[in-house]
Amino acid sequence: MELRKRSYCDQVLRVNLSSGEFETTPLPGETMPQILGGKGLGAWMFYHEQSPGVDPLSPENHLFFHNGPLTGTTAPTAGRFGCTTLSPATRTYSDTYCGGYWGQTLKYAGYDALVVTGAAQEPVVLVIDDDQIELRSAKHLWGLNISQATQRLRDELGQDWQVLTIGPPGEKQRNLAGIFNDSRALARGGVGAVMGSKNLKAILTRGSGSVKVHDPDRYQRALQLAFRAVRMSSETTLLNREGTLNILEIVNVMGALPTRNFQQGQFEAAENLSGDSFRKHNWNKDYACFGCPIACGKYTRPLEDDLVIEGPEYETTYALGPNCAIGDRETIIRLNWWCDEYGIDTISAGGVVGLVMEMFERGQIAADDLDGIEPRFGDAGAALALVEKMAKVEGCGEWLGQGVAAIAEKYPGAQPYAMHVKGLEMPAYHPNAAKGTALAYAVSERGACHLRGAPLGELFSGSADPLSIEGKAQLFRDHQADKAVWDSACLCYFPGYGMKLKELWQLVVAATGFDYPAVKDFELVGERISTLARMINVREGFSREADTLPMRNLGQPMVGGPADGHVVELAPMLDEYYGLMGWDSQGVPTPQRLKTLQLINGHDHSI
Numbered sequence: 364m365e366l367r368k369r370s371y372c373d374q375v376l377r378v379n380l381s382s383g384e385f386e387t388t389p390l391p392g393e394t395m396p397q398i399l400g401g402k403g404l405g406a407w408m409f410y411h412e413q414s415p416g417v418d419p420l421s422p423e424n425h426l427f428f429h430n431g432p433l434t435g436t437t438a439p440t441a442g443r444f445g446c447t448t449l450s451p452a453t454r455t456y457s458d459t460y461c462g463g464y465w466g467q468t469l470k471y472a473g474y475d476a477l478v479v480t481g482a483a484q485e486p487v488v489l490v491i492d493d494d495q496i497e498l499r500s501a502k503h504l505w506g507l508n509i510s511q512a513t514q515r516l517r518d519e520l521g522q523d524w525q526v527l528t529i530g531p532p533g534e535k536q537r538n539l540a541g542i543f544n545d546s547r548a549l550a551r552g553g554v555g556a557v558m559g560s561k562n563l564k565a566i567l568t569r570g571s572g573s574v575k576v577h578d579p580d581r582y583q584r585a586l587q588l589a590f591r592a593v594r595m596s597s598e599t600t601l602l603n604r605e606g607t608l609n610i611l612e613i614v615n616v617m618g619a620l621p622t623r624n625f626q627q628g629q630f631e632a633a634e635n636l637s638g639d640s641f642r643k644h645n646w647n648k649d650y651a652c653f654g655c656p657i658a659c660g661k662y663t664r665p666l667e668d669d670l671v672i673e674g675p676e677y678e679t680t681y682a683l684g685p686n687c688a689i690g691d692r693e694t695i696i697r698l699n700w701w702c703d704e705y706g707i708d709t710i711s712a713g714g715v716v717g718l719v720m721e722m723f724e725r726g727q728i729a730a731d732d733l734d735g736i737e738p739r740f741g742d743a744g745a746a747l748a749l750v751e752k753m754a755k756v757e758g759c760g761e762w763l764g765q766g767v768a769a770i771a772e773k774y775p776g777a778q779p780y781a782m783h784v785k786g787l788e789m790p791a792y793h794p795n796a797a798k799g800t801a802l803a804y805a806v807s808e809r810g811a812c813h814l815r816g817a818p819l820g821e822l823f824s825g826s827a828d829p830l831s832i833e834g835k836a837q838l839f840r841d842h843q844a845d846k847a848v849w850d851s852a853c854l855c856y857f858p859g860y861g862m863k864l865k866e867l868w869q870l871v872v873a874a875t876g877f878d879y880p881a882v883k884d885f886e887l888v889g890e891r892i893s894t895l896a897r898m899i900n901v902r903e904g905f906s907r908e909a910d911t912l913p914m915r916n917l918g919q920p921m922v923g924g925p926a927d928g929h930v931v932e933l934a935p936m937l938d939e940y941y942g943l944m945g946w947d948s949q950g951v952p953t954p955q956r957l958k959t960l961q962l963i964n965g966h967d968h969s970i
């Protein structure tokens with residue numbers, strides 16, 4: 364199979380930081396139609412190449428960067444790429460995705476994936492310039508934050524390089540650390556800590572190649588249909604106007620906006636944090652990732668001390684705003700700046716601050732434990748002080764930067780209201796008010812996640828009753844398969860407000876020439892990939908016991924709003940979901956289902 368004429372480079376670059384050696388290997392050609400690329404390729408390589416049970420921060424943990432067949436093409440939002448590893452925060456399989464401008468340069472340099480193994484003795488930068496691969500010393504960059512390191516590297520090598528880098532929290536291997544390409548991030552699961560454990564400060568890419576699609580005429584037709592679907596969507600128009608914050612007030616009305624560390628689902632100052640408010644008072648310019656016709660990103664006007672960010676997005680605003688009872692836009696902009704500038708995940712940072720505020724108000728943590736900070740809900744100064752400490756990894760910031768689960772382990776009294784699943788802090792939809800989303804949080808491979816098929820339409824479109832569990836297992840199962848192919852083809856999800864799976868299928872078939880006769884065959888690829896990720900977690904020792912939610916969701920009825928009195932009835936949704944997936948009662952895929960998905964053949968692995 365000539366993959367180079369099917370939107371692939373047919374090359375994986377492998378860099379062993381312990382030995383300093385590089386090599387390239389071809390893609391698993393016959394297997395590619397079954398795993399597609401992106402998430403599928405990352406999960407496949409993880410399953411076959413990574414030993415189970417390794418320490419996530421040891422040289423034995425690998426970092427898999429991967430793009431998909433659509434990365435670098437003319438498809439809408441085709442700059443997408445991902446990173447898969449064993450997470451230090453959750454010890455699960457963990458994949459995270461990013462827009463920006465790095466993904467397509469790896470492809471133009473000639474690689475579908477980059478696998479980083481081992482660990483360097485001293486800080487290094489990996490430079491990928493087509494087939495010229497080099498490791499350079501990064502001693503002079505260690506300790507620099509994201510924009511400083513990025514600028515210094517561009518000053519040294521040239522302005523045309525794309526830079527992926529970590530800040531001090533990544534260097535010091537904190538669970539909250541992400542990997543940043545300018546203002547865009549591989550944010551979740553502590554991937555920055557894994558990069559720091561390898562003494563890898565940055566990866567620079569530059570490429571002169573291009574992507575060849577299989578059937579250019581068919582691809583052009585599919586492209587027209589895809590762009591038309593994106594343009595005709597009212598949601599993408601809203602995204603352009605108000606960014607992802609366009610949904611904040613709706614989520615608040617539905618009683619699902621997590622407030623005061625999930626004690627409530629409605630925030631009294633929500634109007635102040637709407638996309639409309641930010642647009643009127645704070646934003647002055649759009650931002651678009653590579654190849655994006657939507658441009659949901661927004662730059663803020665400079666604050667009086669010239670501070671500017673790209674953001675804040677909805678998830679960031681929930682976490683650092685209502686979750687901490689902060690309704691002041693400028694404070695949220697400043698909190699967002701600390702996270703982006705030093706390289707930490709905003710969702711997790713807000714989760715930590717919300718938890719610590721509640722602990723302090725309940726008398727379960729003292730100012731002495733927090734370097735004299737007295738965090739109460741709504742206290743902007745305390746929130747800024749805590750986030751600064753996590754960003755600089757100073758004082759209490761050293762252990763706060765390990766995340767909510769680690770804090771609750773240190774202070775067991777906080778366990779009932781430590782808002783995480785499997786060790787990953789919760790996204791911006793209150794599970795008690797959105798039952799299908801609750802199931803997604805409980806089951807998603809990397810921990811609490813809204814991006815692996817959470818049926819958020821239950822809150823926005825009126826297509827399902829958000830407070831009912833009826834039909835939610837099926838809804839989540841279908842969305843999960845869809846999302847797995849989007850992450851494997853590698854497009855941003857937001858064109859999906861206009862494009863449906865059919866338009867994605869048409870693009871992928873034209874670009875790759877793979878024989879997926881109907882959309883349902885394409886969906887099966889998604890189910891196969893999700894199941895492969897589940898198999899990795901099963902191998903790591905996870906099963907039904909880990910598919911759970913915090914006590915606050917399972918046993919503490921919501922107070923106020925449309926979800927007043929609601930808890931999450933998780934067990935029946937889990938049973939139904941496992942049944943639909945062909946998993947046993949403990950959440951382990953059955954041999955029959957693995958065979959149907961062509962994941963095993965008899966007792967052997969077939970892919």
Ligand code: SF4
Binds near residue numbers: 650652656658660855
């Ligand atoms: S819609 Fe937003 S996140 Fe998606 S590619 Fe465009 S700018 Fe990036």
